[in-house]
Amino acid sequence: MVKAMDIRNLRIPVDTIGKAGIERDVVLSPEEFESVLDDEDLKVHVPLEIHYTITRKEDVMHASVHVKGEIFTYCSRCLSPMVYSIDRHLESDYMRAGPGMNEALEEARSNPELGYYRKEIFLGEYIMSELILDLPARFLCDPECKGLCPYCGANLNKGPCSCSGEVEPRLRVMKKLLDRR
Ligand SMILES: [Zn+2]
Ligand SMILES: [Zn+2]
Known part of the structure; x- marks a missing residue:
């Protein structure tokens, strides 16, 4: 089932992940994705598609995520309108957080492939921060753009x-x- 959602609510309660794991598709509406990007020069016209699976081995969870979407913007060299395609695969293990760990588990994350959980996996926050970190400092319509x-x-x-x-x-x-x- 595919449903539109608020990305911050994409949290997976760990006790719902059984031996067989879970597999889902969700979409983020263009408006929602734009508000996450929070940049007037970045527009979104199509939903962001997120496919994820979470499997478990005792207390260690593993998330495998694929994200597809598009951002409409302008080339920073020639100023032409352009589409930046997102087609990104993410893999992260999740271990049980220790008692002394920061409350904001995703903000404290230092390794893109290792996160921590208490009761829930903050999958949406992880996906969005990885996508935003991955955006180029300058968008180019083509690496060879002559400007x-x-x-x-x-x-x-x-x-x-x-x-x-x-x-x-x-x-x-x-x-x-x-x-x-
Ligand atoms: Zn260009
Ligand atoms: Zn000239």
Whole structure:
């Protein structure tokens, strides 16, 4: 069964995980995913699909997660609209938390492949923090994107521009300032 949900509520009570384990599909609505991303330049138009299985070996749980989705944004070099595809596989063991451990088990996590639980596995928080950590600092439409001509602003992916490469006097000062960075 597939149902839309609040990702923060994707918590799995450990006592519901039997010997056979569990396997589920959930989707995160575009609105919900956008609010998690919390960046005006990142838009979402399709639901984020999450497939997960959790198996157990005595007190150790193992989560295997696959996430698929899309983020609509702009290339930071040529400024063209682009789609960033998410197709990510995550694997994490979960061990019983010790008494002295931080209350916020996911915030305290230092290893993407090892988490801790008390009564529940905070699967949603894990998935979202891994996805956000994985986002590039600068989105590129293509690793080879040629960007814009610094003189006339033409998109160089569409072919060479027709300007002479001469800087207009007014732009010259600005270019000097930019070159200094
Ligand atoms: Zn580009
Ligand atoms: Zn040009």
